[in-house]
Amino acid sequence: MSDLFSHQGEINRRALAPLADRLRPRSLEEFVGQEEILGPGRLLRRAIHADRVGNLILHGPPGVGKTTLARIIASSTRAHFTSLNAVLAGVKDLRMEVEAARQRLERHGLRTLLFIDEVHRFNVAQQDALLPWVENGTVTLIGATTENPYFEVNKALVSRSRLFRLQSLEPRDLRVLLERALTDRERGYGGRSVELSPEAADHLLDVAGGDARSLLNALELAVESSAADDTGVVRIDLEIAEQSIQQRAVHYDKQGDAHFDTISAFIKSLRGSDPDAALFWLARMVEAGENPRFIFRRMLISAGEDIGLADPQAIVVVEACAAAFERVGLPEGLYPLAQAALYLAGAEKSNSLLGFFDALKSVRATNRQEVPSHLRDANRDGTAFGDGVGYRYPHAYAEHWVAQTYLPAALQGEVFWLPGQLGWEGGLQSRLQRRRAAQLAAAAESSANSGPLLSSGPGDAELERWLQRQAAAEGERLDQLRQRFWQGADWKRQDRTLILGARSLLWALDPLESCPEGGVVISVDTAADQQRLQAHSQLLDSLRSPRLLLLEPTRPESLSEVMEPGERFEWLVGRSPFQEQEAAVWHPWLEELDRLASPRAQWRLLLSRPLLGPAGALAELLTRPGGSGAALADATLPELLQRVSLEEEAWLSPAPGSAELTAALEALHWLVELESWQESLTLELSESTCQRWFGPGAAYRSRLEAVINGAEIARIEAGFRSQIRVLLPQRLRHQRLIARRSKSQPTEPPAKAGP
Structure with missing residues (x-):
């Protein structure tokens, strides 16, 4: 019977609950906002779906979804979920929950997720009481707070939790x-x-x-x-x-009478630079018994409002005269009173300080006022959220100034202070204009305003060791190529990366290390590649391991079919993708990938081609001064090799090349940059190499058969076999293609046409 009443009570509570509570999203699909940490393919979303959520602390302003997200986790987990509100709960309540969690774990092997709302309201003793049970895994903590956890939450709890910063909703x-x-x-x-x-x-x-x-x-x-x-x-x-819904407004007492009329006439006379009128109205107030302290207060206001930085000494003179009045009193105090009034009336005028009120209007009207990451205080968080990273100390530069941005991203380019042309501030105009132009240019190129870090967490020593082993396995040369390929990459922790046609994990190492809250997806061309890469990544945690997709080369839509709806990528990466494919095949792939690119996506492709084929390399070796041409039995072989090397140049041209890819990407509204460099190597000629080139069915032999006869092929093969263990010269040309969205490109790619 009690259960029946409880059920009916719950129904009544839901019916009477506020609209905001009734409309709480009940699943990730209903959740709105926070795309940077919860979007398709992001780590936190994958962790929730996989029921692998560890210790979390969610912080951000009110009304952005912290408690809602905790409830969604509760509805999707197989663990027992329990919650406390730190405002109402004490150490006794905490110990009861921990004891119940311990018994569930020991008797039934059931994990417990403990959600603590307003976790920063727990005092030091309460947080210390929670720490041992979080540390030994008795409970998994999910905390929500509106305060900076690095300042308000036990550092030991913070170090054992992954932190996510939720932003105000757009x-x-x-x-x-x-x-x-x-x-x-x-x-x-x-x-x-x-x-x-x-x-x-x-x-x-x-x-x-x-x-x-x-x-x-x-x-x-x-x-x-x-x-x-x-x-x-x-x-x-x-x-x-x-x-x-109203904003607070500042109200002023504007009731007027003769008292205020006279002081108004006095201030307007000062503003109008009329010393005679100023003395008249001053004398009238003194004669009427006005309190000189009130007059001094109004003159201090006038020194800022009407004179300001045209004469910065004005406020100093008035303050000094007010202090002198306090020392000498009346009637002698009338001298400093009159002196202050005459100085203000005769000073150069400027109301440029009113720019402050323009700034005040922007504060009230602008929703997004977050302090840019590079200006934030890094003393509390360290570099966990990137706070303070990228700030440049002006005193370390010439003129003690450097072009960097100081306004919130939403207000870049706003001008609040326009200096007048007179007095002290008049000399600042040209210098200020130059510096403002430099700041705007810096804002356009700087990554300082690209957004704050939204998550942090403890380091992963196992991952670091795995990355080092993988890099070492690729060899020093390829590792240097990898570093050059990713040089200048502006990583975000939530970035998602798609690597095309990979045969190793080389290009995945950097995104796996730099984007812990994002994800890496690797497409492979063969089942053998898929099995090999799975074996290489089996030591990684399943949430951190790259997803390996075996795709059909002739069906670009197969990629979208295995993606989560709405999943997009910030990095599209590959080494010589679409190699040897016809335009009819790789063009649709390019269009499909364009649809899967996020609004701030970037292409990074490495196009590598050998400049010397086997025949060209042997010809260069034999004709090089000091080479081994004299040892050849066939004296005319170098001439034959030179002829074949001309054919090899056409064979070695990649398809598609940089020109074709650039044209295709530009047609899709991408801006393309190309960087080229050459690499010189040597290859030790071995019996296995000769067999790979000249054995039955070898691709190189098949190409030779199309341009020369069998006897000539035999002469070339004999020439190679006479040079076994000799180092053949090798030269490669690398091109790094980087493409970014052009400003004219739509922020959302067009929807794919239906059948």
Whole structure:
């Protein structure tokens, strides 16, 4: 019977719950926002689907989904989920939960996820009491906090947890929630006739400031407090919306009388640089018994508002005169009073300090005001979230200044202070204009405003050792090639990487190390490659291991079929992809990959081609001064080799080459950069090498048969076999192709045409 009443009570609670609580997303598919850490292919999303969520601390402003995300994890895990609110719970409650978790683990082998809301509200003793059980795995901690965990949470807990920073929701995310609230028949207002004007919707989205709870609370207040009209429709216009959600405004006392009229005339006379009128109104106030301290206060305001930086000494003079008045009193204090008034009346004027109020308007009107990562205080977090990384110390540069950005990303290019042309600030104009131009240029090229780090976590020593072993296995030469290939890459921890047609893990090492919250997907051409790479990566944790996809070369759509809906990639990588494929095959692949590229994606392709074929290499060796040509029985062999080497040049040209790929990418609105360099190597000629080139069915022999006769092939083979253990010269030309989206490219690629 008690269960029946409890069930009915839960139904009643849900019916009476606020709109924001009723509309909480119940799955990752319903969750809105936080694409950088929860988007398709990201580590946290994969961990939730795989039920492999470890210790987490979620922090961010109110109303961005911290508690909701914890509930989604609860609904998807096979572990027991329990929660505490740090505001209400004490050490006794914590110990009860830990003891229950210990018994579940010992008796049933069942893990426990302990969610602690507002975890920063636990005091030091409570956090210390939790630490041993988190450390030995009795409970897995999921904490939520609006405060910086590096400052408010036990450092030992932080070091054992993976941290995720949730951002304020974007207007487009809030609009999705608003439309869901109006159309959802079960949890929202879909069952009622509610009409929200576009102006009202825009106001709610703007003033909510990225807080979903604030938005939905305002909508609920507007709907529930508005009566339906004669047709049964609840109409929400701009006026109702403004009443439902308001920004704080600063109110001033503007009641006027003769007292304020006279001081107004005095200040306006100072502003107008009329010393005679200023003395008249000053004398009238003194005669009427006005308190000189009040007059000095108003003159201090005038020194900032009307004179400002045209004469920075003005405020100093007024302050000094006020101090002198306090020392001597009346009537002698009238001298410094008059002196201050005359100095202000005669000073150069500027109201450029009003730029502060323009900045104040922007503060009230701009939703996104996050401090750029490179300006944040790194003392508390260290480099865990990248705070302070990239900041350049101005005193280390000439003129004690360096071109870097200091405004939030949403306000780049804003100008609040326009110096006047007179006095002290007049001499700053040209220098300030030059520096502002340099800052704008720096903002365009700098990665400082590319976004803050959103996650952090403990180091993975096993991964580091695995990466070092893999790099060493590839050899020093290939490792240097890898480093040059990735040189200048601007990694984000949440980046997702797609590596095309890989035969080794060489190109995956950097993204695996630099993008722990993202993911690496590798396409392979053969089942043998897939099995070999699986064996190489078997020591990695399954969440960190790259996904290996065996794709059909003639079906580009096979890639999208195995991707999670909405999954996109920030890096598209490969060495000589589409090699030896016809344009009819690789062009559709390029278009398919273009659709899978995120808005800030980058292509990185390495196109390598040998400049010498076997015949060309042997010809160069034999004709080189001091070479072994004299030892040849066939004196005319170098001439034959030179003729064959001309044919090899055509064979060695890659298909598609850099020109074809560049043209195709530019047609898809990518901006392409090419860097070329040569590499000189040597190859020790061996019996196995000769067999690989000249054995029955060898590809090289087949090409020779198309241009020369059998006797000539036999002469060339004999020439090679006479040089066994000789070092053949090898030269490679590498081209690194980097492509970024052009500004004219749509941020969302066009949808693929249907059948």
